[in-house]
Amino acid sequence: MISMFERHVAATPDAEAVVGGGVRLTYAELDALAERVAQALTADGSPTGSADPAVSVVAELHRPVAGALTAQEPVAIAVPPSAAMIAAVLGVLKAGGAYLPLHQAWPPARRSEILREAGVRFAVGALDDTVVAALAGGAPSAVAEAGGAEDALAYVIYTSGSTGTPKGVQVERGNVTALLSAVQSLVPVGPGDTVLCVSPLAFDMSVVDIFLPLCHGGRLVVATEDERLDPHALARLVDAYDVTFMVATPTMLGALVESGWAGRPGLRVGAGGEVLPGPLARALSTRVTEVWNVYGPTETTYAATFHQVTAADFDGPVPLGRPLAGARVAVCDADGNPVPTGETGEIVVGGTGVSRGYLGRPELTAERFTATPDGRCYRTGDLGRLRPDGVLEYLGRADGQVKVNGLRIELGEIESVLAAVPGAGQVAAAVRGDRLAAYCTGAADPAALLAHARTLLPAYMVPAAVTRVAALPLLPNGKTDRDALPWRVALPLPEPADPDSAVPDPVTSAVGRIWQDLLGVPAAPEDDFVDAGGSSLMLYRLRNRFHTEFGVTIPMRDLLDHSTIAQQARLIEKGLTDARR
Structure with missing residues (x-):
């Protein structure tokens, strides 16, 4: 992998290699930045940083004790999607380590759990104190010895686990090299081609996105988190950079x-x-x-x-x-x-x-x-x-494994997390349409189960609702019959309206109507879109409905940050006001 990339560094040092996060790097510049990361990891002591955002990855290297990286040791990467993230990945590989992605949207408890299980001593990127505290301070984690360069570990990606904890898949460099060769024979990429990376580093689709162009002399464009969530922004990237290949x-x-x-x-x-x-x-x-x-x-x-x-x-x-x-x-x-x-x-x-x-x-x-x-x-x-x-x-x-909006989920992990709440009783999870639903037999407040889930599970694994049932239906073999669980889940309903309260303004009423069309249940002005049963796919559709009905385009990030009917109505009103100026 790295040798393939370095061949193009030597052959075309001035060719553009990566664009992302407002930074453009040539092959030579990307290689130099990756070398800095590698040197910081292999040095016996803390590295010196830099104010340059393109090389901030070096300043954000966390190491609990002095010591150099050992061969195949996992290094956590929590750098937002950018050219700097690519440099961090390459730097870890150049240093002989394996990169372990940590998604910023995961709850701190989940990221800490992964760091502890993997015995991670080094992390690159912005981390809060609770996550940094989970870094191991002792000997490197035990990783089986490699038989050669191609047998060495390339990355560890954590996926949902049926036992209640995520599990780390270990992929070797030879696995990746073989994949690149096979894909290249079907969808050739080379100088003059541009690949758009829209997948988070913690999603293994990013492996092809990153290494196919960089190992074959092409250009890589990395969509930021905001761009990834906005189909209009992705369309602009495709056109602006003349993208020739993308996977999504x-x-x-x-x-x-x-x-x-x-x-x-x-x-x-x-x-x-x-x-x-x-x-x-x-x-x-x-x-x-x-x-x-x-x-x-x-x-x-x-x-x-x-x-x-x-x-x-x-x-x-x-x-x-x-x-x-x-x-x-x-x-x-x-x-x-x-x-x-x-x-x-x-x-x-x-x-x-x-x-x-x-x-x-x-x-x-x-x-x-x-x-x-x-x-x-x-x-x-x-x-x-x-x-x-x-x-x-x-x-x-x-x-019990499912895919929801393209993300792999073990229903058993959701069930284990919810069952840990006192009074939850028996718990089951299932997919209903494009939503996750959960069911419990105990007296615990369903809202408490959801609140607990949000502290341990990424947002895409938190059920839209928890519904109480008298008992879980069983198959003849004694396993839960998920298909027999209620299909009409008890999504949160708004409080009864106060007859003396003011009538919502027309925009708020229209937003509420659109929500009800998408979610299938009424919602109050202060309800949260995700808590009411919304998903990432529905958020795309919500944005498109707003564009069709009001003629305004609201950034996806704004919809995520302003997630109630009332807040979104104000965003639309602001967009209408700006358009009239």
Whole structure:
């Protein structure tokens, strides 16, 4: 990975390498900044900082004790999406370490838990005191010795865990190199190409975004957090930088289409992380040059199959396609034996993308990663079938793992967190439409369960509501029958209106009506959008409805920061006033 990048540093030092966060860096400048990060990590003592925002990553290096980074040691990165974030990633790899992303939106308790479990001693980026306190002060975490450069650890990405705690997937450099080679053979990227990175570093889609262009002489454009949340801003980035390749979730691509994006000739789009619906595939195909459906869990280094969308895919869920070069895909029964063509079974992935396993979880690694005569394989838990032409189709999950708005969630983790609240009783979680819902049998206040969840879970894993039920329905095997749980969840309802209170103004009334259209329940002016059951996808739709009805475009960040009906009505009024000036 690093040697591929450094070859382009030597060959085209003055070519633009990365743009992001208001900073543009050439290959030579990016390499120099990455070297500074690497030197700071390998030095036996605290580094000296710099006021230059482009090199602030060096000043934000946290180390609880003096000492140098050891080979393959995880280094936490909490740098916002920017050119500096890319330099931090490259710097960790140059120093021989493995980067471990920490998302700024995660609650401090979750970030601290991850740091403790991984035994992280070094972190780069802005961290609050409680998270810094979780950094290990002793010996480096135990990581298996590598057999060579390609066997060394590249990154550790934490995903939701069914036991109530997240689990760290260890991906080696050779896994990434093989992935890049396979993707490059299908969607070539080189000098003159620009790749747009819209995925957070903690989401493994970012691996292709970052390394495909930088290892093949292209340019990388990093969307900031605000730009990532705004489909209109993403459309502007695509046009401004003549983007030729991007990968995003169907949720994000759907928001782009709904925003009125006209598309761009020459753009190749990958859709991954969740099921790609046929109608969205059709809409994208009229706007870009190529559409690819991408499938693969984090444990198999992001992608195991690619499928180029054709008109034959428009009438149903788009198939997952055929294995990437170096990957092996089989559909197996409970004993691990391949099932006949056309029959349903568990998707099992082998080959060059199969990762090392879970950090510090040997039992879980042994359960999900198995040895076969053809090599090591990963049991995905996904159900699928092979068509007679060898194309793989996705048919759902065999366990409690779900995807909501492109994000991987273990329902068991939500259930474990909620069950820890005194009086919660039995707890179950399920997906209802594009929302998460939870159910409890105890006398605990549902609001208390949600408040507890917000302290430990990222926002995308917090249920829209908790509903009390008399008992959890069971399947014959004794497991919870999630499908039998109520579909009409008890979303928070507004307090009865005071008859003496003032009638809401027209804009506030209109915003309330739009909320009710999207959420399916009435809401009061002071209700919070997320607490009322809103999701990230609904927020995109809310913004588009405001644009259609009022003719104003409100930044996504403003909608996140002003999340009640009353606050959003004021934003719209301000936009209308500004437009009249």
